[in-house]
Amino acid sequence: MTVEAGESPTTPLRLRLADALAKSGDLRTTPWRTAIEAVPREVFIPGFFERIDGARETMWRPITPELVGVTERLELTYTDETWVTQLNHGITAFDTDMPVTGAPTSSSTLPGLVVRMLEELQVEDSSRVLEIGTGTGYSTGLLSARLGPQLVTSVEVDPAVAARARKALAEAGYSPDLITGDGLLGNPAGALYDRVIATCSVRHIPAAWVAQTRPGGLILTTMLGWLHASSGLVRLEVTGEGTAEGAFLGTTDSFMPARPHAAPPLGDDFHAWIDNLPTTERPTAAGSEILDPWEGWTSLFIAQLAVPDAQLVTYGLDDGPVFDHLVDLDQRSVAILEQESEEPPTVRQGGPANLWDSVESAISQWRAAGSPSLDQFRITVTPEEQTIWFGDPQGPLSWNLSQ
Ligand SMILES: C[S@@+](CC[C@H](N)C(=O)[O-])C[C@H]1O[C@@H](n2cnc3c(N)ncnc32)[C@H](O)[C@@H]1O
Incomplete structure (x- = not known):
């Protein structure tokens, strides 16, 4: 690798990444290619975790220049991978020198998805963009490189993550408007925006995003419910005051849930009841x-629409078999899918909600309509309700979202 005078040592790696993303079809236009070539990803992820899948549990190996050396860390940085940057709302790769367990709570999304979303956002040179989920700030850096930082606002809920992104963006030479707070509230002070883009998932489209986007403006997000079913990318056009209409783009992308939209904790009395x-x-x-x-992207999404307040819990008693449970905490209802290898499947239901009856009925209506895939559905947002539908917004394949 030869580096020209005045060039950053990672320029060749950025060009290599841009080539790979163009080849995969994620990167489609010159302005975004220029942005990928300009933004140094290593500044945004000085340390991160590599996933190690084990038989019993997933471990996270810390990757920092000190632990693996500069070359390996840069090589990994410029692969098209998502790198987890925070576990359990606080642990970073600099907090441990051994692999650890934990739940990812912040990450640098794989560049292929980041740039595909940016392409799907359909910005114009003068677009004012509100980004939800700053994370490492890498995507904020790309937006700033493409549009100019004065047109970019980004909101991050986690103060420590937001502080690191602010530092990284400054180091990379960008000064967008950065807000620490709940991005589901948008940024009323900066409205109206031309585009809203979310790199965390929502259960329903936050009213603030619709209110803060100009009519004709676009909102790009993913929707994720408590059965872990993701919509893939959804793009809505704001049509009027509090109203929007959109389509599912037919991708299988998924993001971590926006914090207030995540499933509630099971509670200390869960086992007892x-x-x-x-x-x-x-x-x-x-x-x-x-x-x-992976058996049925759309069928899982339909199941989730049918029981929007149920969450999926994989659970077994003591040393007994582990089964999928649908659990509705508010209604104290459960459906337990008991599937022993050679036996026909059975379901055990308890509580007032009869959750699996609702799932079965929705699935059979969907099958009767020819099992349309999610990209044939649409979403309609009004101030009163949000509906996901196929064919007819009032027809049998239409569901209102829990809000
Ligand atoms: C997948 S990461 C973002 C990736 C980032 N755009 C990048 O390129 O590195 C998702 C981020 O969303 C943040 N987040 C979760 N809920 C949020 C909310 N309600 N408002 C703003 N940010 C939120 C998380 O803290 C996390 O940092």
């Missing part, structure tokens, strides 16, 4: 394959 809840068992034709996104 669920283990003692009377249940009735019956056979079911729709078994737990419905709950596997």
Whole structure:
């Protein structure tokens, strides 16, 4: 690798990344290519975690220049990978020199997805953009490089993450408007925006995003519910006061949930009530394959629309088998999918909600309509309700979102 005078040592790596993203089809236009070539990803992820899948649990290996050396860290930085940068709302790669367990709470999204979203955002040179989920600030850097930082506002809920992004953006030479707070509230002071883009997922479209986007402006996000079903990318056009209409783009992308939209904790009394809840068992034709996104991306999404307040919990008693449970905490209802290898699947339901009955009924209506894929559905937003529908917004394949 030869580096010209005045060139950053990572310029060749950025050009290599841009070539790879163009080849994969994620990077499609010259202005975004220029941005990818300009923004030094290493500044935004000085340290991160590499995932190590084990038989029993996932471990996270810290990657910092000190632990793996400068060359390996830069090589990894410029691969088209998502790198987790925070575990359990606080742990960074600089806090440990050994692999650790934990739940990812912030990351630098893979550049292929970042740039594909930026392409799908359909910005113009003068677009004012509101980004939700600054994270490392890398995507904010790309937006700033493409549009000029004065047109970019980004909101991050986690103060420590926001502070690191601010430092990285300054180091990279960008000064967009950075806000620490709940991005679901948008940024009323900066409205109206031409574009809103979210790199965390929502259960429903926040009213603030619609209110803060000019009519004709676009909102690009992913939607994720408590059964972990993701919509892939959704792009809505704001049509009037509090109203928007949109389409699912047919991708299988997924982001971590926006913090206030994540499933509520099960609570200390979970085991007490669920283990003692009377249940009735019956056979079911729709078994737990419905709950596997890779078996049926759309069917899982339909199941989630049918029981929007249920969450998926994988759970077993003591040393017994582990089964998928749909749990509605508010209604104290459960559906347990019991599928032993050779046996026909059965479901045990308890509580007032009969969750699996609702899932089965929605799935059979969807199958009766020819099992349309999610990219044939649309979403309509009004101040009163948000509906995801196929064919007819009032028809049998239409569901209102929980808000
Ligand atoms: C996948 S990361 C963002 C990736 C980032 N855009 C990048 O390129 O590195 C998602 C981020 O969304 C943030 N987040 C979660 N809920 C949020 C909310 N309600 N408002 C703003 N940010 C939120 C998380 O703290 C996390 O940093």
